[in-house]
Amino acid sequence: MGLVEWLKSQVVCSLLIGYVFLGSGLLVNLLQLCTLPVWWFNKQLARTINCRLAYCISSQGVALLDWWSGTKCTLYTDPKMFPLYGAENAIVVLNHNFEIDFVCGWSFCERFGVLGSSKVLVKKELAYVPVIGLMWYFLEIVFCKRKWEEDRIKVRQSLQNLRDYPENFWFLLFCEGTRFTPEKHRISMEVADKKGLPHLKHHLLPRTKGFWVTVQNLRGSVAAVYDATLNFRNNETPTLLGLLRGKKYHADLYVRRIPLESIPEGEAECAAWLHKLYQEKDGFQEQYIQTGRYPGPIVNIQRRPGPLLIWLCWWALVLYPLGVVLVSMLNSGSTVTILASVAICSAASYLFFRWMIGKTEISKSSGYGIKGEKNS
Structure with a gap:
């Protein structure tokens, strides 16, 4: 391990990253709240402003992946379709196997210029996550309680509201509804047996109702579905x-x-189509595991410097006041105050990020998919 890698692995760096994200995120949330009056007289302008503000938050996740971690993302796709990515509205169907699949999704969006306006269908609990929840509220993210009778009207209305969105957007769907675990997979395949559906080896059965509702309500404003399958070498x-x-x-x-x-367009036909899509996705995953690559050519898309520049600006903006305060305390000679302040900031950063990390950990994922499969 080199010196740089060793420094990155230290807890103090993680605490600083958490502090910068929390501080910058709260500042952006405050600016988003200031856009409330704009919604009353110019909704489209407010939407555009909030896309830019949201980018200032989510781009930090991309900078963490692309620049801090140095993770390499390789895209397999048809080169003829490449010019359309980012130039049209689309529904993205992504497998849900990894703790950082959402960050990889952000990176994919960023490279095609739709990160700030990207949408997702997520569980209602995430609306209360500090920074992210309020950012998503102003982005008109679609929240659901995973109870169709309660979600039906709300989800449809939220989707209808996106039909006149002023920016190109990608709407992300994790059709499996929850992250893949062996236990959830076992239960899901028991349901497949009851429904007479083929077994999937690397996926859970997709939840077809949410997909059908999304497609039906975004017809005419969305041009395509992007079937995205992710894996790691x-x-x-x-x-x-x-x-x-x-x-x-x-x-x-x-x-x-x-x-x-x-x-x-029909619900039953759309459900059958989605099940077939996931059988194909399962085949792609099996091919990847056996050969180490997906079908089709590789299209190289370089990471963009924007997220890194924004991240560095946030580091300077958020850490400078902290540095001024610490220097002032050092000059005052108040050792107890200095230690207490550092401890409070460190604890806040640690608790915030540990809580957020817990939300992504597969071992702590929700019991959705284990308690029963009531809605297909």
Whole structure:
């Protein structure tokens, strides 16, 4: 391990990253709250402003992945489809196997210029996560309680609201509903047996209702579905904690563009189509495990410097006041005050990031998918 790698692995670096993210995020949240009056007289302007503000938060995750960790992301896709990425609205269907799959999704969005406006269907609990929750609220992210009778009207209305969105956006769906674990997979395949569906080796059965509702309500405003399948080389098991410590991973992403008009409109037909899609995704994962690559050519997309520049600006902006305060305390000679202040800042950063990391850890993932599969 070199000196740089050793420094990145130290707890103090993780604490500083957490402090910068928390401080900058709260500042951006405050600015987002200041846009509330703008919504009343110019909703589209408010949306555009909030896309830029959200980018200032989520781009830090991209900087962590691409620049701090140095994780390499390789894209497998049809070169003919490449010019369309970022130039159209799309629904992205991504497998949910890894703790940092959402960060890889952010990186993919950033490289095609849609990070600030990207959307996702997520569980309601995430609306209360500090920084991220309020950012997503102003981005009009679609939250659900995973109870269809309660979600039906709210989700449809939220999706309808996106039809006149002023920025190109990608709407991310984890159709499996929860992260893959052996226990959830076992239960999911029991459901497959009951429904007469083929077994999946590397995925859970997709939840078809949410996909169908999303497709139906975004028809006419979304051009395609991007079928995205993610894996990591050499059986790597990436974690958010690993990224914080500067650990480098190697991600491979296979993306297929499927025109939205090719997806059936009927609910039963759409469900059958999605099940077939996941059988194909399972085949792609099996091929990757056996050969170390996905089908199709590799398209090189370089990481962009924007996230790094924004991250460095945040470091300067957030850490400078802290440095001034610490120097002032040193000059005052108040050792107890200095130690107490450092301890409070460190504890706040540590607790905040440990809590966020806990939200991504597979071992602490929700029991959704274990308690029963009520809705397909």
